[in-house]
Amino acid sequence: MNNINLDKVTKILSEVRNKIPLVHCITNYVTINDCANILLSYGASPAMCEAYDEVFDFVKLSSALYINLGTLNKEQEQAAVLASTSAKIHDIPVVLDPVACAAVPKKIQVINRILQVGKIDVIKGNIGEIKFLAGQSSNVKGVDSFDTGEGALECCIALSQKYKCTVAATGKKDFITDGKRSAVIENGTEMFTKVTGSGCMLGALCGAACGASEDKFTATVNAILSMNIAGEEAFKAANTPGSFRVKLIDCIYQLSEEKLKEGAKIVWK
Template sequence: MTDNNINKLCSVLTDIRKKVPLVQCITNHVTINDCANILLAYGASPAMCEAYDEVFDFVKIAQALYINLGTLNKEQEASVILAAESAKIHNIPVILDPVACAAIPRKINVINRIFQVGKVDVIKGNIGEINFLAGKSSNVKGVDSLDNSEGALDSCKILAQKYNCIVAATGENDFITDGKSSAIINNNTPMLTKITGAGCMLGALCGAAAGCSEDKFIATTSAILSMNIAAEEAFKEAKAPGSFRIKLIDYIYDLTEDKLRKGGKIIWQ
């Protein structure tokens, strides 16, 4: 890592804890509690505001909007579109998690509508989802990706250039790009695949980081590295999914700049 990128990446964590960004989450109902708790542990303020009659005005006071399409019902669909429109009007960063877009065709219609009325700053998905959105073949099982890392960075770059945003593809390795500069994170643990909502929690963390930084590429990289380092630490202590899930939130809370600086395994391109 270059010294400049290290310093900027680490400072995102400090900024989150100083500024306590309000992150509005319209997320799936399976993991809503986990998203709220990990945001609190990270230093942010979660708001799980998704009611159609409230979202437009709530976006105005938030520092970031996290949209997760995992359990999309009709009211949520209307709410995410309205919230995305409000975020564009009020210049609030938006993180889009296109959960199951490769498995459920309806999700693509919603994603297209979000881009029609709003502006997305970060797309964060698993490798299968990102490959699919980039127009490549993808191998998925419901919400889970079965794709390996081959070609993942290229898919991210295609999407980043198409939508002029940051794109992150998560898997055994994580790939983040703005279409020009890229980062590959090699921190990870397979235990993240044994709990529900690891990707959803990560998307929420990306929202907190984006809400505190003008540099969304560095912010997204910082959030993903934070999740992975905390997961590695949690796995050292908890070898089974139930205890790992609890320890993951504990180690997010215990993160420091020094842990990010010493533990990060990042290739910058």
């Protein structure tokens, strides 16, 4: 393992806790509370602001913008596009979670509009969503991916080069790239698939990490590694879904650089 890269990755955790980045979240109603709480435990400050009349001005006060398309309604759509425009004007990093984009064509229209008038620094989705965005066939059912990791890194690299951003595809293994540097994370737990919102919480953490670091690739690797190692720790203490969900937030709070270094299973590409 490249220890220089790992040192840079684990340091992001301390940067988040020192800077306490304000993460402006336009996210879905199913997981909004979990996203806010996991951001607090990670060391960031959440703001769940989605009113169209407020988002343009609020973005410029924020450290990062997280857009999740999970339960998209008309006001959220308009707010997300306007917020991304403000992020481009004020140079605020944007993390996009293209939830169910492979199942709902409308979401692609919104993504294209955001790319047209705003900006995206990180796209974080499950493997099925990322393959779909990269123009490949994918195995999805609603918001869930049943895709394997075969070809996932290549799709991430193609999408990253197309949109000039960091791309992460999550699954049994997680694939992250900025088109030049790539990492495959082999940490995690199957219990993530038994609770609603683990992907949404991860997207929020990506926003916090990107709000604390200029290096969006390293920041995204830290967020995913942090989520996975916390998940592994939570599963040791709570191996049923309800208690796991609560313990996960506790374990995010208890993370340290040392825990990340000791537990990391990363293959650098």
